[in-house]
Amino acid sequence: MILKSLSLLNYKNFDNRTFTFDSKINCIVGNNGIGKTNILDAIYHLSFGKSYFNPVATQNIKHDEAFFVINGDYIKGDAIEKIVISLKRGQKKIIKRNGKEYDKFSDHIGFLPLVIISPADRNLIIEGSDTRRKFIDSVISQSDKSYLSHLIKYNKVLAQRNALLKYFALNHTFNADTLDIYNTQLSDYGTHIFKKREAFLETFIPIFKARYKAISNGNETVDLVYHSDLFDNDISSLLQDALNKDKALQYTSKGIHKDDLHFNIETHPIKKFGSQGQQKSFLIALKLAQFDFLKKQSGVNPILLLDDIFDKLDEQRVSQIIKLVDDENFGQIFISDTHAERTENAVKQVHQSYEIFRL
Numbered sequence: 065m066i067l068k069s070l071s072l073l074n075y076k077n078f079d080n081r082t083f084t085f086d087s088k089i090n091c092i093v094g095n096n097g098i099g100k101t102n103i104l105d106a107i108y109h110l111s112f113g114k115s116y117f118n119p120v121a122t123q124n125i126k127h128d129e130a131f132f133v134i135n136g137d138y139i140k141g142d143a144i145e146k147i148v149i150s151l152k153r154g155q156k157k158i159i160k161r162n163g164k165e166y167d168k169f170s171d172h173i174g175f176l177p178l179v180i181i182s183p184a185d186r187n188l189i190i191e192g193s194d195t196r197r198k199f200i201d202s203v204i205s206q207s208d209k210s211y212l213s214h215l216i217k218y219n220k221v222l223a224q225r226n227a228l229l230k231y232f233a234l235n236h237t238f239n240a241d242t243l244d245i246y247n248t249q250l251s252d253y254g255t256h257i258f259k260k261r262e263a264f265l266e267t268f269i270p271i272f273k274a275r276y277k278a279i280s281n282g283n284e285t286v287d288l289v290y291h292s293d294l295f296d297n298d299i300s301s302l303l304q305d306a307l308n309k310d311k312a313l314q315y316t317s318k319g320i321h322k323d324d325l326h327f328n329i330e331t332h333p334i335k336k337f338g339s340q341g342q343q344k345s346f347l348i349a350l351k352l353a354q355f356d357f358l359k360k361q362s363g364v365n366p367i368l369l370l371d372d373i374f375d376k377l378d379e380q381r382v383s384q385i386i387k388l389v390d391d392e393n394f395g396q397i398f399i400s401d402t403h404a405e406r407t408e409n410a411v412k413q414v415h416q417s418y419e420i421f422r423l
């Protein structure tokens with residue numbers, strides 16, 4: 065799958081700009097704040113229908129403008145796919161594929177597989193479990209539609225159950241039958257999600273470890289450990305046992321929305337015991353493993369976005385990463401960097417075609 069060209073209209077700091085890309089490596093270089101990341105974000109937007117960096121949709125419209133349009137022309141297999149995303153202030157976002165509007169955004173997810181590696185990934189290490197769950201969910205969802213639909217349903221029922229618990233507390237009342245309906249639904253959807261997460265991680269963890277080993281030259285041992293209350297008990301019993309607590313808290317304290325993924329280096333949390341370079345290598349390995357997994361599932365080479373990844377890495381690790389991507393296993397790659405020379409030297413080592421865009 066190749067992104068042939070990208071046109072931006074009023075997207076972040078761009079007013080009207082078109083890029084025609086190389087089918088292998090595209091380097092976007094320029095000073096801080098010039099818009100390198102914004103270009104990668106527009107490409108991300110075309111795959112996921114939203115920005116990777118700014119969740120407030122209207123803030124992606126250029127200041128003082130009324131709308132943005134992102135237009136991407138892809139070659140996928142033998143077909144040409146034209147994806148257009150537009151947003152007008154005060155209206156809902158529209159995604160069109162070859163002129164036809166999607167009814168549901170979720171129908172588009174997974175159609176253009178993509179992996180982004182960016183400094184913002186640090187949130188996966190430093191923030192709470194929610195960020196790591198979203199990571200797992202987004203990887204599985206890109207290749208498994210039923211997972212995404214179960215997740216959407218689970219979250220909807222969870223919100224309803226929480227609202228009901230609040231209602232009980234406010235009105236000093238309780239109705240076990242209504243709560244039971246939600247418990248059954250949470251149990252059905254949640255068990256499905258847990259089993260999918262478990263199976264996914266069983267495949268994913270060895271790929272991740274192999275990727276880390278390659279980047280670090282085998283110098284360190286890392287691990288991902290899946291934590292879920294569902295390993296010890298089924299959701300129905302968990303909900304039953306936590307009933308009094310949930311009534312007091314006025315929200316649901318047990319379930320797959322509490323799962324977490326622990327990131328370890330030499331069996332210790334990488335958040336506390338990993339150097340900056342080790343943390344960065346960890347995140348790159350995680351994302352490259354995501355790439356491998358998606359490729360295996362979809363049979364398509366995902367687009368790889370490398371946003372400012374060379375900072376904080378020693379030369380050996382940079383060259384290991386370049387070697388890794390200099391391989392037929394990878395498809396189209398977009399790299400952003402402030403150092404034009406560093407990028408050019410790195411991509412020169414690669415036996416692939418490349419284009420450098422100087423902003």
Ligand SMILES: Nc1ncnc2c1ncn2[C@@H]1O[C@H](COP(=O)(O)OP(=O)(O)OP(=O)(O)O)[C@@H](O)[C@H]1O
Nearest residue numbers: 076077096097098099100101102123124125126127
């Ligand atoms: N809605 C918007 N309207 C206008 N400009 C915007 C909008 N959102 C972001 N920007 C501008 O985009 C610029 C940041 O672009 P971007 O993050 O792509 O920079 P970069 O080239 O990747 O920089 P760095 O090298 O520092 O990472 C900033 O100048 C910011 O003000």
